[in-house]
């Protein structure tokens with residue numbers, strides 16, 4: 001099972017890591033760190049535990065997800081939630097586990113020393129993704145994301161989508177025709 | 183009280199499907215005192231059960247049983263097992279539909295005479311004229327509460343409409359309004375008026391939008407002459423030695439096969455399932471499937487020439503608020519070959535929520551070019567193109583050679599290649615749509631490819647001559663007197679207009695014909 005958990009206290013203190021160490025351990029982006037079987041975002045106080053996939057793989061998968069559908073205003077947490085299904089599937093299906101582990105390993109290899117997450121510019125990472133765009137690995141990751149990322153109700157407000165409206169009486173009194181700039 | 187009929191009752195009319203065609207026909211016959219059993223593959227969800235959530239609603243209502251695709255249309259690549267976005271539920275696709283209700287134009291019933299022979303197209307004239315259809319169109323509009331008819335006011339324009347209208351004015355289009363919608367603009371028929379909820383595609387929780395689910399079906403049931411049997415998937419139509427149909431075999435809610443006897447069978451499963459069922463009902467007497475002496479069953483599959491144009495502005499629009507499709511420009515619907523194609527198209531407002539926008543804006547697309555579009559979702563406006571496409575024999579529904587569904591029935595294979603006329607029309611419409619939004623200050627526009635088909639037509643078409651089609655001008659099979667087709671698969675050609683008003687009008691007309699034939703004892 002993958003669990004995404006919100007942490008009450010900053011992970012730095014719990015792990016006994018200094019901020020400097022965290023930055024070191026987090027790799028180039030310094031956004032996500034790996035601890036035991038978990039991917040942790042010290043900045044934003046959430047973590048994700050993996051059961052089948054290596055936590056490093058998960059961390060890279062989260063970066064891949066962001067590079068496929070980059071929305072700078074959407075925090076990593078939602079990308080993590082969007083890809084955690086791959087860990088669940090991998091736990092049940094060895095073929096899927098291999099697809100993901102191999103796919104990520106291949107990206108890391110292509111990236112050279114420092115791996116995929118070590119590439120500093122989105123353009124560099126996207127260039128690698130372009131190379132593998134036709135592969136079943138990429139298709140599986142991208143295809144799943146379309147629903148798992150954009151169907152999270154929590155991200156809708158970031159895009160200005162208001163979702164369900166029946167319980168609020170529709171928009172008849174809430175701006176269905178409020179456009180003013182025409 | 184809803185009736186309940188015995189499986190052995192061979193006096194009933196059995197209708198397959200409870201959507202626009204089947205639901206309407208069922209009520210019309212019941213009102214005349216004729217006993218009807220509607221067999222519906224889907225479950226019954228009442229309008230209170232609908233959900234304001236795109237994927238959840240899709241899971242609740244859509245036809246998700248596997249279908250296969252082939253051909254050069256992009257849907258085959260992006261959605262290989264979802265050629266069509268239609269419904270499996272009591273009420274059929276009238277639960278999902280947007281309500282746009284337009285009459286065909288006169289020449290659209292006479293395409294071969296008007297357009298002449300078009301290479302690679304299988305055009306024939308309808309065996310019906312607009313003049314013959316007019317009284318039935320009027321009845322359908324009255325039944326469905328179509329705005330802009332019968333003195334019902336049009337709906338108020340929402341934000342998306344206002345952008346469309348401003349663009350239409352800039353381009354000099356003359357006929358632009360909030361449409362003829364089968365949506366209550368005022369309370370009527372014991373139903374609410376539209377509350378501008380913006381989830382028309384997900385089933386109207388206010389029941390303001392016409393659907394057979396909460397209009398025709400309960401009205402028919404109230405006569406005591408109509409039974410709707412949900413979770414009943416028909417897999418075969420039986421016939422006797424003389425070639426008359428005698429009943430249907432269906433899988434009931436537990437997957438058990440049952441036979442319902444019938445005096446008359448009317449097929450209304452929408453244009454993929456109806457031919458699939460006729461083809462699957464082959465026998466030694468009818469080795470190519472029922473009603474198929476012409477070989478036309480499953481052929482001439484049409485899906486309208488469609489596409490969307492979305493545009494981003496520097497200021498907010500909130501297109502998703504309010505009625506999804508209440509906005510239309512009709513100026514391009516005329517037949518004017520100087521544009522480089524025959525037939526015409528409508529432009530109608532359209533909005534998708536964020537989840538569907540992500541899935542349909544540019545299927546397969548990724549990277550910043552894609553995501554920066556979604557970043558401005560609340561600054562977007564959108565329109566849908568719906569135009570006449572050419573019937574082609576090669577565009578057809580066949581039974582899949584290997585794959586079968588849970589009942590052992592071969593799944594449908596949907597083949598579609600665009601005709602050059604379709605492509606020319608779509609390109610023209612993309613240009614006009616993009617110019618329209620540019621004229622109001624769009625900073626970026628998106629010529630968006632067709633979605634899985636919502637309008638599925640033509641696969642059991644009407645024809646004057648039995649050699650050209652499957653049914654006559656009343657939807658009665660040329661080959662079998664007591665077999666009818668009652669859905670959009672009867673369409674000889676598609677017109678530029680959304681099809682449902684025509685489907686409903688044909689069903690009302692067919693009910694008159696069936697009743698007359700029954701009392702004359704000719705069927």
Ligand SMILES: Cc1cc2nc3c(=O)[nH]c(=O)nc-3n(C[C@H](O)[C@H](O)[C@H](O)COP(=O)(O)OP(=O)(O)OC[C@H]3O[C@@H](n4cnc5c(N)ncnc54)[C@H](O)[C@@H]3O)c2cc1C
Nearest residue numbers: 199201203223270274275280281282416451455669680682
């Ligand atoms: C999102 C969306 C928006 C739309 N908007 C519009 C619009 O604005 N205007 C317009 O004119 N049209 C619109 N349409 C199209 C419209 O819904 C259809 O044209 C119309 O409902 C088709 O009617 P029908 O009777 O042919 O089939 P349907 O309404 O699809 O009904 C067919 C029924 O038959 C059942 N069935 C199929 N096979 C079997 C079987 N073997 N046994 C038992 N039951 C079976 C199905 O489950 C289904 O319930 C829209 C469609 C969609 C999906």
Ligand code: SF4
Nearest residue numbers: 376377379380382386
């Ligand atoms: S906008 Fe109107 S018609 Fe559409 S779902 Fe809401 S109330 Fe129904």
